[in-house]
Amino acid sequence: MSDDLHEIYAIRYGHHARRSPANFIDGDPHDVLQPLDFFVWAIVGPSGAIILDTGFDEAMSRRRQREITKPVRDGLAALGIAPEAVATVIVSHLHYDHCGNHDLFPHAHYHLQDREMAYATGRCMCHQALRLPFEADDVVAMVRKVFAGRATFHDGDGEIAPGVSVHLIGGHSKGLQCVRVMTRRGPVVLASDATHLYAHIDGGRVFPITYNIAEVLEGYRTLKELAASPRHVVPGHDPLVLARYPAKPGLEGWIARLDVEPKES
Numbered sequence: 489m490s491d492d493l494h495e496i497y498a499i500r501y502g503h504h505a506r507r508s509p510a511n512f513i514d515g516d517p518h519d520v521l522q523p524l525d526f527f528v529w530a531i532v533g534p535s536g537a538i539i540l541d542t543g544f545d546e547a548m549s550r551r552r553q554r555e556i557t558k559p560v561r562d563g564l565a566a567l568g569i570a571p572e573a574v575a576t577v578i579v580s581h582l583h584y585d586h587c588g589n590h591d592l593f594p595h596a597h598y599h600l601q602d603r604e605m606a607y608a609t610g611r612c613m614c615h616q617a618l619r620l621p622f623e624a625d626d627v628v629a630m631v632r633k634v635f636a637g638r639a640t641f642h643d644g645d646g647e648i649a650p651g652v653s654v655h656l657i658g659g660h661s662k663g664l665q666c667v668r669v670m671t672r673r674g675p676v677v678l679a680s681d682a683t684h685l686y687a688h689i690d691g692g693r694v695f696p697i698t699y700n701i702a703e704v705l706e707g708y709r710t711l712k713e714l715a716a717s718p719r720h721v722v723p724g725h726d727p728l729v730l731a732r733y734p735a736k737p738g739l740e741g742w743i744a745r746l747d748v749e750p751k752e753s
């Protein structure tokens with residue numbers, strides 16, 4: 489494997505059954521079942537595994553009434569990844585479903601955007617509507633990592649490793665970043681919540697939790713510019729990801745491989 493080429497795995501750890509009107513600003517006239525899956529992602533290259541996002545734990549699952557299908561640790565174990573050996577974690581943003589499991593990676597260094605930490609610790613959190621997807625304990629845990637010398641901040645674009653870079657999108661959360669990964673099939677973009685579902689980026693529609701709609705819509709363009717093609721953009725919460733990408737053998741419905749071409753859909 490060339491130095492900057494990586495394998496990518498989507499690890500599904502949770503599920504939330506909901507109807508389509510809950511997924512779009514202005515609702516959805518079809519009112520059909522349109523569940524969300526919850527993922528973390530493993531980016532595996534020459535220097536080990538880089539983990540994108542850390543999911544949530546059992547306590548948060550109960551608190552938020554979101555189902556855990558398989559704990560994040562089990563998904564990593566299925567790929568032979570020991571969390572204790574992970575050196576690098578990228579946090580796309582500080583919403584509860586992306587930055588929990590605070591102690592799962594005891595030796596990791598965390599990468600996030602300046603703007604996300606400022607947002608999550610500043611005046612916007614005085615507003616209930618804006619702090620809804622955040623948990624104080626998650627934010628405090630990240631502050632503690634900063635004080636422990638275990639965080640690096642990015643302001644816009646940043647390189648994490650050869651072939652792995654972060655890019656500020658904003659929109660859904662003020663400092664949301666996506667991750668671009670070089671693979672055998674060209675650059676793949678892990679959008680995280682820059683597009684929850686394929687339906688958002690394909691239809692120019694917007695998920696209801698939003699800091700800035702204009703940045704969401706511009707973000708769709710940025711995702712496409714960063715990726716080799718629209719088929720190289722991977723949404724953050726879409727159950728179709730596991731349908732379109734081949735499963736890691738024996739791990740169907742749980743772990744899919746994203747550095748190979750998706751099936752036709």
Ligand SMILES: [Zn+2]
Binds near residue numbers: 581
């Ligand atoms: Zn989010």
Ligand SMILES: [Zn+2]
Binds near residue numbers: 681
């Ligand atoms: Zn999310």
